[in-house]
Amino acid sequence: MKLVSFRHKAREGFGVIKGDGVIDLTAAFFFETRYASLREVFAAGALDELRNAAEDSEPDLGLTDITFALPITRPSKIICVGQNYPDHGAAKAEGERPEHPNVFGRSRDSLVPHGESIVKPKVSDQLDFESELAVIIGRQGRHIKEADAMAYVGGYTCLNEGSVRDWQRHGSQNFPGKNFRHSGSMGPWIVTTDEIPDPGKLKITARVNGAVRLEGDTGQMVYDIPFLISYISKFAQLEPGDVIATGSPKALAGDQDPPAWLEPGDTLEVEISGIGILKNPIEAE
Numbered sequence: 001m002k003l004v005s006f007r008h009k010a011r012e013g014f015g016v017i018k019g020d021g022v023i024d025l026t027a028a029f030f031f032e033t034r035y036a037s038l039r040e041v042f043a044a045g046a047l048d049e050l051r052n053a054a055e056d057s058e059p060d061l062g063l064t065d066i067t068f069a070l071p072i073t074r075p076s077k078i079i080c081v082g083q084n085y086p087d088h089g090a091a092k093a094e095g096e097r098p099e100h101p102n103v104f105g106r107s108r109d110s111l112v113p114h115g116e117s118i119v120k121p122k123v124s125d126q127l128d129f130e131s132e133l134a135v136i137i138g139r140q141g142r143h144i145k146e147a148d149a150m151a152y153v154g155g156y157t158c159l160n161e162g163s164v165r166d167w168q169r170h171g172s173q174n175f176p177g178k179n180f181r182h183s184g185s186m187g188p189w190i191v192t193t194d195e196i197p198d199p200g201k202l203k204i205t206a207r208v209n210g211a212v213r214l215e216g217d218t219g220q221m222v223y224d225i226p227f228l229i230s231y232i233s234k235f236a237q238l239e240p241g242d243v244i245a246t247g248s249p250k251a252l253a254g255d256q257d258p259p260a261w262l263e264p265g266d267t268l269e270v271e272i273s274g275i276g277i278l279k280n281p282i283e284a285e
Helices: 026-033 038-043 047-055 090-094 146-152 225-233
Strands: 002-008 011-018 021-024 078-082 102-106 111-113 118-120 131-137 153-160 184-192 203-208 211-217 243-245 267-272 276-284
Touching (some): 038 047, 131 203, 131 225, 131 267, 146 225, 225 243
Antiparallel strands (some): 002 184, 131 153, 203 211
């Protein structure tokens, strides 16, 4: 299933993508079961209920009738993994897998949904992007074994881990450069695990103004998804709706000569096979 969170006529909703439309399950699920969001659907283990409700239904809304929201509207945690591909960071520099992954957090308001503008901050001209597979956690877990980790995945989405590079270099931590308000994006929807049996075989493509800037695939990850879930669950209790961003195949704008930073008026697309296209315009703060 493709699960979507959205806004329509000043209300928040969620449902299932079918063709070019949305089966709106918000009212039925809220009044019958009190699931007010997809996060609560995951927490209740109610994906089969959602699937059954949508199976014989037709769309209530067209995709052009809705405003996309973040796929999980209020995740409790957004955990990012940096330098997780051989052409990007520590593994390339050291020539072998580092002992530990580079892990940091993002705030919810650093991300915008599909279709909304990414904001180039007024204090920097170095807005970059990173095109990543994001894992949506489906159920609570702590100290998860690698062998069991995939059972904790609820689905997958696209994520642009927007980075303000000069602020990222202000110190030894990633947090300032990775948490500018509305500097990244996530969406357009969540694809459940039954539609993506092997997340290690997905193609990632990024385009700016229609021109390809990045091509890679998730099979190149230094640390795979089971390892990351197990590792993160040792210091954090993973909750339904938590997001793990698994890294970008390579650094982008700063590697160009001259650097090709994102500018107001640009349009960024992040496409992952089996999921879809996350598309956002860039505007000035």
